[in-house]
Amino acid sequence: MQQAGSVVSRLGSRLQVRPSAPCRSLSCAQDVLHRTPLYDFHLAHGGKMVAFAGWSLPVQYRDSHVNSHLHTRQRCSLFDVSHMLQTKIFGCDRVKLMESLVVGDIAELKPNQGTLSLFTNEAGGILDDLIVTNASEGHLYVVSNAGCREKDLTLMQDKVRELQNKGSDVALEVMDNALLALQGAVTSGCPSPCLKKNVAMGYVPYEYSRPGTPLLVEVRRKQQPAVVSKMPFVPTNYYILK
Numbered sequence: 001m002q003q004a005g006s007v008v009s010r011l012g013s014r015l016q017v018r019p020s021a022p023c024r025s026l027s028c029a030q031d032v033l034h035r036t037p038l039y040d041f042h043l044a045h046g047g048k049m050v051a052f053a054g055w056s057l058p059v060q061y062r063d064s065h066v067n068s069h070l071h072t073r074q075r076c077s078l079f080d081v082s083h084m085l086q087t088k089i090f091g092c093d094r095v096k097l098m099e100s101l102v103v104g105d106i107a108e109l110k111p112n113q114g115t116l117s118l119f120t121n122e123a124g125g126i127l128d129d130l131i132v133t134n135a136s137e138g139h140l141y142v143v144s145n146a147g148c149r150e151k152d153l154t155l156m157q158d159k160v161r162e163l164q165n166k167g168s169d170v171a172l173e174v175m176d177n178a179l180l181a182l183q184g185a186v187t188s189g190c191p192s193p194c195l196k197k198n199v200a201m202g203y204v205p206y207e208y209s210r211p212g213t214p215l216l217v218e219v220r221r222k223q224q225p226a227v228v229s230k231m232p233f234v235p236t237n238y239y240i241l242k
Helices: 039-044 063-076 094-099 146-162 167-182
Strands: 004-006 015-017 024-027 034-035 048-052 055-060 086-089 112-120 125-135 139-143 185-192 197-203 214-219 222-227
Touching: 039 048, 039 055, 086 094, 086 146, 094 139, 125 146, 139 146
Parallel strands: 034 055
Antiparallel strands: 004 015, 015 086, 024 034, 048 055, 086 139, 112 125, 125 139, 185 197, 214 222
């Protein structure tokens, strides 16, 4: 069993990296892929297995992506994170550490509440996305991408050592300057099977950020009407088990 590593900060933060779940190797023509503990479950439910960051993972099940999306919204789905980088951050300065790394109000998270956030560099640029949960056991539980494991781990370890308190002010300043220059930019978008309309996320100048503000979005060189909306687009419909 691989041992979890830890780094101790002088200011009271301790980072513990959980080893990836016990895995089995899968031989293939070019390389060896690891299997998560749910590998057999994925196959039994018609999972189409593909290679990702050294692991064999399902990209789709028997049903279409739209059916899977609607099932998640109307019922419930689980996501296998066995292959991902999972980190626990302990210590009295754990929130200060995390807020120096990501954009997000980690201090306001309730026990067992999580948030999607972003790792940023010193200039405020986006490095990776991640989920931070305020675990009721007295630590922060961080799940980040398997494909960025080494980069994310190095970033967190460096920050534990330094515990610098720069990542938020710089990010806001740089972001605002970029928005004024670009007059807005779409970062991602797709059709919403639930809403039966297109949705997108992006940046707009502050004066156009109020919900309900009409905008024009360029899609394939054609301008389409859009409106600023609050997140999430689809209201959440899940419960936390106590």
